[in-house]
Amino acid sequence: MSVYSCQVCKFRYDEWLGDTKNGVPPGVPFSHLAGSVCTTCGMQGEGRHVRLPEATYSGLEATYYDQFAGKAGIAFYRNWLLQEAEQAPVSVLELGVGTGRIAIELARCGLSVCGVDNSPDMLEIATKKKRRMLKDNEELLELIEQNVQELQLASRFTHVLLPEGIFQQATCREEQRQLLSVVARHLTEGGTVAIDLLLPPVNRKWSLMQRKFVFPDRMVYQKVEGETLIAEQKFRYTLTYETFVEQVEQPRYRVERELALLLPGELELLLESSGYNVVQSRENVVCHRSQPPEQTEEYELDRWQHGGYPFAELPGAPGAATRWTIIAKKNSAPSL
Known part of the structure; x- marks a missing residue:
């Protein structure tokens, strides 16, 4: 639609x-x-x-993005790419870098990252985080404002990331193949692409609610109301932020978004027909530990990894939204 x-x-x-x-x-x-x-x-x-065109992430959606995206995917991409770096040098291109949640963590670990996004508001947040968190290593992260479908960089990268459903913003096959062509142009021979797929709740119509204290006196409600049309292979949602300061409601923020509904098997076929070889497909949702960890005074960076945008459902909940990550390598020779 x-x-x-x-x-x-x-x-x-x-x-x-x-x-x-x-x-x-x-x-x-x-x-x-x-x-x-x-x-x-x-x-x-x-x-x-x-x-x-789809509305860019701006205003309160950019401001509150990290608050509700949480730590979803950060540890996975960091650990995977650090393992890859043990075998050969790694350079990363992240499409839809947003606020730099993943890119900054990769740069903190010494990996070279280029992040591309078309939202000035999101990139402004990413730039501020870069200066604060990378300090003397800011050169490890380059941020570029551009539409990913029109991307033409001089450099090539060993790994290209499309996290948090950025690939699904291409809602038709022609746009999806064009985006995979953009990825191929920026990958080295034998390079690797990783794509996150967001799968909405199984019901035709669905509604999700999260809330959080963003500042000591500011409560933010994030409400997501959506509808899935299987025949159209798309889902659309309305995201509303309601903010209260000392119980007094502030102006609301609302945006509508449409994403392609792609199953992992469909994306795998699309990748293989576009010159890629799928090497891994996994449901990328962190399960809770069956036993609570022992109490410790030391800070554990990855003890909790819940989150996701716009969905952050509990793993294992019946009919819940979920996330899959498909990893594929670019074929050395063009497909016939």
């Missing part, structure tokens, strides 16, 4: 919502509207209507 806008009369149509005023039910494709709905343009005219 997509949102289209007329460049002349500015009429907008959201395929997911339909158009109640004009009697169009939800789910009707834009292509079915020709000659109807708008009296000005008739929803016709070549090149007149354009698909609107």
Whole structure:
């Protein structure tokens, strides 16, 4: 489902919502509207209507991102890449670097990382964290503001990461293949790509709620309401932040996002048909320990690894959202 806008009369149509005023039910494709709905343009005219890009992560969504993404995936990528570095030098390109949650941890461990994102607000947070946490090793992390679909860097990397569902922002096969082509251009021969897949709750419609004290007097509620259309192979959600300071509600922040619904097996087939060899596919959710750890006064960095954005469901909960990580190597010779 997509949102289209007329460049002349500015009429907008959201395929997911339909158009109640004009009697169009939800789910009707834009292509079915020709000659109807708008009296000005008739929803016709070549090149007149354009698909609107996905909203960038900005405002409160960028500000609160780390608070709800938590530590999901950080230890996995760090430990995996450090093992890879024992075999050969590692250079990392992270697409959708966001606030630098993963990239900064990798740089802290001495790995060279380039992070790309199209959100100025997210990159501003990442830059501040980089200065604070890397100090004398800031050169290990380069941050670039650019659309990943249009990426053209001079360098190649041994590993490319697409964490937290960034690959699913490409909602059609053409965009997905184009993104894999971008990855291939930036990988060394035999290089490795790792892609996180977000799988929503199994129900057609679902709602999730988290809340957190962000500052001593600030309670933030994160509500995610979504719908999954299996036939369309997409899911869409509305994310709302409600903030209260000393029990007084502040202005709300709301954004809608649409992601491709891809099963791990489907992504594996897509990778193999695009010149990659899948070497690992795993459900990347950290299970809780069956026994609590012994009390210690020492700080344990990885004792807790819960989180995820926008889903942070308890592992093992029936019908819960989950995350898979697929790792593949770029073939040395082009596929036939």
